[in-house]
Amino acid sequence: MELKIGTNIILESISSETTEKFRCKIVEQKNNVIYIDYPVNTATNKTAFLFEGGQYRASFVDEAKVAHAFKTQVLGRVKSNIPMIMLSFPTDEEIIKIQRREFVRVETPVDVAIEFDHQFYQFVTEDISAGGIAIIVNQSVSFKENDEIQLTIVLPFSNSNDGIKYVQTSARVVRFIEKDNRVIVPLQFTNTDDVDRQNIIRFCFERQLKIRKKETTF
Structure with missing residues (x-):
């Protein structure tokens, strides 16, 4: 398998006691060797120095x-x-396809900034998942069905150690839906890296637990 130059790769340590993750990009490939730029620790955002002989689980999206x-x-x-x-870099037979389950969608308000055709909008989500979001549109917009737009999503984690995460990605406008005198627009992510996707999954899981906790208190 030939990897495209610039492909994002996530490395997860499997040869140390602590599980660390790093993000990097493919710079070059020669036969069974790939060359990456210096990776960045996903937790600290600091450049990491990988020791020769270290073993990792690598993942990427083609x-x-x-x-x-x-x-x-x-x-x-x-x-x-x-x-x-x-x-x-292994043979094709040693590369595993990751089967992704259907992403869980959680109804929760999240602030979203949208850029399209040099215009900027601010909206709040109706729901969110690792595969996309649905926004509540309360103003006229220039984008339409099947347009690709740029998003900045604000994820306010309850855990003080996580703080606020900002996810920047692109998305396709699926359709416009009229619901309860509101306009809901589902958006499907088209270019979300693994780090941002994991942040969204963790945020959805946290919100799910919070919702269930509220339900059990009644």
């Missing part, structure tokens, strides 16, 4: 939006125009 995973090992470093790290 151009067809299919997720894949494989085991890899750090082979060394390369000094070129940009510093790179060499990782082993």
Whole structure:
């Protein structure tokens, strides 16, 4: 399998006691070796230095939006125009397709900023999932069905350690729905990286627990 230059990869440590995750990009590929830029720790946003021999689980999403995973090992470093790290790359038979379950949709208000055709809008969601959101449209807009728009989603976690996460992604306008004298517009994410997707999944899970807790108190 040939990976496209610039493909985002998430590395998850499997050779240390603590599970750390790093994000990086493919810079070059030669046969069974891929070259990545220096990875960034997803928790600290600091550049990480991977030790030679370290083993990781790598995952990426191809151009067809299919997720894949494989085991890899750090082979060394390369000094070129940009510093790179060499990782082993397996045969096609050793690359696993990740079967994604249907994303859980949670009804909760979240602030969303939208950019389309150099115009900016602010909305609140009707619901959210790792696959997309539905926004409540209370003003005239220039985008229409099947248009691709840019989103900035604000995720206010209850856990003080998480704070507020900002997810920037693109989305396709699915349709306009009139519901209870309101206009609801479902949006399907089209370019969400694994880190942002995991943040959305964690946020949805947190909100689910919060909703269930409220229901059990009545």
